[in-house]
Amino acid sequence: MSSPVYIQIHNQLQANIEQGKWQVGEKIPAERALAGEFGVSRMTLREAIQTLVDEGVLERRVGSGTFVANRKVQERMSGVTSFTDLMKAQGKVPSSKTISYHLTVPSKTEAKRLKLKAGERVLRMERVRYGSKVPICYEVATVPADLVANFSKQEVTSSFYKTLEDKAGLHPGHATQAVSATNATEKIANYLAIRRGDALLRMTQISYLQDGRPFEYVHTQYVGSRFEFVLEK
Structure with a gap:
């Protein structure tokens, strides 16, 4: 392929x-x-x-x-929290709309971030995530294909972290995260019900299992007026 x-x-x-x-x-x-x-x-x-x-x-x-791009100053945030749990903790009802979902050959970046071997494939999915029906972010998430081989599309797209824990006994550990500012393109603005050029918070994250294996590479664009990051030191 x-x-x-x-x-x-x-x-x-x-x-x-x-x-x-x-x-x-x-x-x-x-x-x-x-x-x-x-x-x-x-x-x-x-x-x-x-x-x-x-x-x-x-x-x-x-x-x-x-x-x-110049290298950005990075601030590490603690812990790995799923979007679903984050929304529930704030009293919001989480939901997602899947834009695309397919098995494919990883990009050079994806293969490096997920430490994939030659020939390994990935699942790449685009989603819009909502909190009580309000669009919060647009994300592109990539995971090793063999990790989700026994999961249904619904199980992966509805709550990936919960599926990992309940069906595979795998538990997220830590993550590395980088946050920067950007502006909404016309495509992203349409997905998030905002105007082109509106402020977004862009986060790139690599998530690891407790045994140290990277299992998810995701870059997410959050609506600046609807989301904020809290850093723990």
Whole structure:
């Protein structure tokens, strides 16, 4: 199985950065030029770039272009809490809408973050998460395919952490998290019922089981006016 074209382009762009073709803070070529170089439509090229923006590798600057992102100052938050438990703790009713759900070849980033071996596949799913019917965040979550092989789609999308514990006896341990600010694209704004350009909190997280195995790589965009992070030191 080959990975989607935009993921292949994502991998090559990331390789260019890692190999020093473009330095931190440097502007990458325009979308039109890159689309021509890869022989794809600008829409496909834009999807690859947006994935790298979501991961914090690239950053868009209005009126200037797209640049290799500077490393952000990171603040570690304690514990691993599922979205479902978080909403319940605040007296809200959690729910989700699945946008996409499929087994596929991991991107270079996903394979590295989840410490996958060559040939291993992943489950990648896009969801909008709600608290009492109000959209709170949009997320793209990736997990090793073999970890969810015996779970139904409903079990994974409704409450993944609970399914892991109840059906597989696997318990989440710690997580590494990075939070930064961004603005809503038209696509994300539509999903979250906000305006394009509204403020979002973007979090990238790698979650680990108690035995130290990474089991989830997710990047989430939270509506800034509806969510806040509390840091524990």
